[in-house]
Amino acid sequence: MKLFLFFTKYFFRFFKFYWRAQTCYDVHSPFVSALVANTIEDHRWYYIFDDVTALRETLALNDDPVGVVDHGAGSQLGHKKTTSVCKIARYSAIDPAAGRLLFRICKFLHPASFLELGTSLGVSAFYQMAANRNARFITVEGNPEIAAIARQNFQKAELDQIRVFEGPFREVLPGVIRDNDRIDFFHFDGDHRFQPTVDYFEQCLQLAHNDSVFCIGDIYWSEEMERAWQQLRKHPRVRLSVDLFHFGLLFLRSEQIEKEHFTLVPSRWKPWRMGFFS
Numbered sequence: 001m002k003l004f005l006f007f008t009k010y011f012f013r014f015f016k017f018y019w020r021a022q023t024c025y026d027v028h029s030p031f032v033s034a035l036v037a038n039t040i041e042d043h044r045w046y047y048i049f050d051d052v053t054a055l056r057e058t059l060a061l062n063d064d065p066v067g068v069v070d071h072g073a074g075s076q077l078g079h080k081k082t083t084s085v086c087k088i089a090r091y092s093a094i095d096p097a098a099g100r101l102l103f104r105i106c107k108f109l110h111p112a113s114f115l116e117l118g119t120s121l122g123v124s125a126f127y128q129m130a131a132n133r134n135a136r137f138i139t140v141e142g143n144p145e146i147a148a149i150a151r152q153n154f155q156k157a158e159l160d161q162i163r164v165f166e167g168p169f170r171e172v173l174p175g176v177i178r179d180n181d182r183i184d185f186f187h188f189d190g191d192h193r194f195q196p197t198v199d200y201f202e203q204c205l206q207l208a209h210n211d212s213v214f215c216i217g218d219i220y221w222s223e224e225m226e227r228a229w230q231q232l233r234k235h236p237r238v239r240l241s242v243d244l245f246h247f248g249l250l251f252l253r254s255e256q257i258e259k260e261h262f263t264l265v266p267s268r269w270k271p272w273r274m275g276f277f278s
Contacts, residue, residue: 118190
């Protein structure tokens with residue numbers, strides 16, 4: 001029943017998103033047009049996609065038990081004391097479509113520094129780092145066992161520049177902020193509650209600069225996350241927001257005189273927007 005209710009609510013959230021979404025043919029901002037062209041309208045296949053597929057296949061065969069340590073909202077489908085690596089890979093790691101989109105976003109923006117809240121098994125970090133393997137990457141995971149697995153995955157891939165911190169975000173984040181001066185790309189994907197998400201954003205603004213981008217994952221995961229997204233995109237420092245369903249992107253660009261918001265889908269999802277039927 002919980003599974004049915006979750007997917008029913010999720011479907012209606014997607015339907016509302018789809019109903020109001022625009023396509024590249026409705027966008028007139030040069031910056032947003034370039035973003036769209038290089039992300040949701042980019043259909044090229046990159047080598048990293050095959051690499052992550054291989055990693056997923058390896059993780060899918062790993063049934064080692066892992067203790068559940070959840071500092072956030074927990075699962076929508078119930079609470080258990082233990083799980084397994086293969087279940088985390090299947091249900092908690094970023095899904096392939098969202099991962100490919102995350103890579104394309106990072107490839108377009110080409111950040112030199114990352115801060116990720118929610119490492120999980122490290123799959124999302126693989127997508128992000130593939131956009132700039134010379135970048136400085138910090139990621140925080142609340143579960144020590146899962147963090148250890150992520151470290152192993154990074155070591156095998158020779159991604160030694162990724163620093164994994166363990167512990168609740170509220171405890172780790174102040175130290176990360178103290179030891180760093182600026183971050184280009186923030187990825188929030190580990191605490192799906194309203195107030196903590198808003199609080200982490202406010203704290204991370206200390207490291208943000210004019211060209212920093214906040215990528216908020218799972219903005220339709222729950223009513224709380226929808227509410228957090230709506231509040232964050234109205235923040236005074238946010239000049240541009242883009243809703244891609246999988247993610248919400250927040251830009252601080254001071255050159256953006258008028259505050260704007262876009263809800264976007266690939267043009268093939270709404271072919272009538274091309275003008276064929278007008």
